[in-house]
Every structure is written in C-alpha cells, then in structure tokens.
Amino acid sequence: MNKNKGYFAWFVQIFDNIEKYEPAYFKEPYTECVIGLVMLQVQTIRRMYECFFVERPSAGATMHVGLYFLGLAFYLVTGLAILIEGIGNIGILNNKDKEFTIPYTTFLSWNISLAILIFIYASYHQYILHKNLALLRSKDSSKSSLYFIPKGDWFDYIASAHYTAEIIIYFSFVILTKGFILTIWLVFIWTVVCLGVVAKNSDEWGKEKFGENWPKNRWIIMPYIY
Template identity: 90%
Template sequence: MAVLLFLVRIFYIIIIICSITILIFRSLKISILSYGKFRTSVQFATKNPIEIYIQNLTVPKRWFKHYYIIGTFWTTFLITDIIILQNRNIGYFAWFVQIFDNIEKYEPEYFKEPYTECVIGLVMLQIQTIRRMYECFFVERPSAGATMHIGLYFLGLAFYPVTGLAIFIEGIGNLGIVNIKDKEFPIPFTNFLSWNILLAIFIFIYASYHQYVLHKNLALLRSKDFSVSSSYFIPKGDWFDYIASAHYTAEILIYFSFVILTKGFILTTWLVFIWTVVCLGIVAKNSEEWGKEKFGEDWPKNRWIIIPYVY
C-alpha cells in the first residue's frame, strides 16, 4: 500500500468531513470556522463552559502570514531538492519518502502523474505561496483585534505542507528518486505545449491576478494603522461587483487549475480542490449572513455568493 499517498488523502477527507459536520452546530461554526470580522461581530449566547472554552481559543488573524511563510519554504525545498539537486543525486526528499514507503518498490499509484505536470504544479504552488506571503506583509490590512480560532490556525499551518505533497505525490515515481538516469531533466520545451498545461497556466495566472486586485480592493477599505479599529464597508470593484466573496472565487479557480493540469485524472488533486470549495463556501456563507445583518438593505442583492450561476 502507498502509505504516504494514503496519509495525504486521508488528511483531506478528514478535514472535509469535519467541516461539514461542524455546520450542524452553530456555536462551533461561528467559533471555529469564522475569523476576522465574523468573530468580532457575530455573537452567540451560551452558558456551556465547554463551548465558552472552545470559543476563546483564538490567535491574532494577522498570523495568517505564517501559512505562507511555511508554504514558501516547504515548496522551495521540494523544488530545489527534486528538480535541481536530483539532477545529480538522490536528494533529501527520497529520504523523507522512505520513512513511509519502500522507494525500491513503488506502488503503481506513484507513477500516474507525468514528470512535467509534477514540476509545473510545484512551480504554480510556489508562485501562489510567495504572492500570498507578499500580500500578507505589504497589501492586506487586518483589523485591530481580529482573531481566528486556534484550530483553524493549526489547520492552515498543515495545509501547505500537505498540499505541497498532494500536487505531485501521484507522480513521485517519475521524479528520479529511485533511478536518477530515468529522470527527464531538463524538461523538453515541447512538453509544455499540451492543452492541459497551457489551459492550467492560463487559468492560474488569470485567477491569481484577479485575487491580487480583489485583495487590494479589500485593503483599501481599511486604515493603514493596524492598531486602529476601522469600520467595515461593502467591497466593490472588479469581481466584487458580481460576486460577494469574489476573492474566494479566485482561490477556487486557482486550485481548479491544478485539476486541469492533471487532466482530472489525479484523485489527490481533486481532494485539494473539493476541500477548497467546501471551506471557502462555508466562509462565504458566513460573510453573506454577516453582510446582510450589518448593512441591511444596503447589502447588494444581485450578487452571487461565491460561484456564479451556482451559489
């Protein structure tokens, strides 16, 4: 059995099931799956000491940047070790894999994803983590006192390390970890001309650009002084004119580009995408409810919540 692949898949299956289950309990949905303005604005009455304790386990929302710092360093390690260093030696990643699996006898599941798609996927993920890290430090303006639940924080810390594996794990048998001579390096240019790679790159760049613009629009609604609690305003401009949580829509498209990259044949990539849809769909619904409660009749009624023509 491909143990490492199983662990990566089970991670996403568990968090997807847990997120859906939490929806049943309003107090848990608000305390665990809400962050930022939702936690500071939405209140629920409870006398249950366990619920109160769970609700108060929070960390500052600005710690979001930790996700992308870890993600950037992890993806840099993977790219350096697998693509560059392994041109001449086995590399450290092979040592990591053999903790879980016998690298001399790879399971067939580890040969499903072509080498080119593995490399392109890692580069795309690297661009995503670097861009989001830049935005956290130089673009976004979190409200003073904004928090998120510690469970959501630790989940975010685990997300990019696991996703870094998920992007290429079903192709690690094609990466030359066992036999360097069989490794295709450098990649022939013609390998980049397949329809799935070109379409995936286009969707990724298109969605990434709009997410950057949307995050800038959100930042402009806040004070530059993080120590000052600023008022909230209805976001406008770009996709926000049509979609309430447009920045989440862009995130979904970004991870859908990884599904396109692998032609929809890689289950692990689908699990990453499904988790993104489930998680951001829940947060977008929270945002919609909060917006209607706070702004009343001023809240736009002709916008989709997150997915046009669907939701």
C-alpha cells in the first residue's frame, strides 16, 4: 500500500483495492465540494434553528428512536456524499495541502449560480412553510392536540409543500454537480422516496380526519406529478 495516499485511502484499502476507486475520488472539482458543504451547513443550521425556535409539535408528539438516529445519520452521510467523489481534489488522498480559495468567477458558471439560487429559493419557502405550520398551534403547544389544515404559500397548492421544498433543496445539489455525481443522486432519490411515502400517508390521514374539508385540488407533494 502507498502510505502517502492518506488516512481515507488507508481505510478503504482495508476492505478493497484503493486503485480501482481512485479515479472516482478525483471526479468532482474541489470548488463544488466546498460550495456543496457550505450549502449543507446552511441547511443543517437552519433546520436546527427551526426545530428549537419555530416548530410547535402537538401534545404527546413522539418520534421513534430509530427515526431519530436515521435523521442524524442522513446529515452525516450527506456530508460525506457531497465530497466523496472529489475527495482527492482537496488533498485528502495525496496529503497535499490545498488553499481553499474560490475565485468569484466560479460563481458565474451556470451550475453553481443556478444551484445557489434554487437552494436559497427553496430554503426560504421551506422556512415560511414551517412557520405557517407553527402558527396553526398556540405557543403553549404542549397543551394542544388540535390539528388544522395547513394554508398559505405553497400549502395552497401542495398538501406536503414543506417536503416539496426539501426535495428541491437536495435537487440543487444535483444541479451543483451537473448530475455527474452518483452519491448526490442517491441522496436525492432517498429524499424523494422517503418524503413521498410520508406525504402519501399524511394525505390519507388528512382525508380521514377532515373528510370533505380536506382540499381536493391540491397535489400531494410534486405538482403535475404526484
């Protein structure tokens, strides 16, 4: 084994031959790795802020411990997915120090500019949608178990609009990498499948609970698709 390839390569070689994977570790430009990690950090911090200061869960709301750890693992794995196919370009495989500077002209490239704009747009709407959900409950939500139909912003057209925003956020990472990075596609597909299932269950629950009052002209999660 070449000891100059770094600790990550050493870890991979425990299980398999690093040489056949090496080309993939240089596939993604380091600028996309860095910008992607910044975007994920913004997403993580915003969601954490919303969990502590915006959202108002109902009385007796619980989460299975398995889902809790799955959520934590998702953010950890997503961070790895963003840089795994460009990890060699930031010096981890070859132990070379990289100067993490991104020229302003980089942001003129179509994929980076479009990804950042879509990320900001979807993030803003998801924040508004979460605020709308929170406003459905009183501040002392621990004493309330009442449910109301979400309205306002994208909720007027999509039943699980906050999930729609989440999907668009992770699609911005696909755009950032021009659709060339398999691990980013896997994160996106995982997000679509999981949130699609949850959205379908939520829609069925809403129909059962609210009956005729449940809006019939809204999409479940993706306009013109589902």
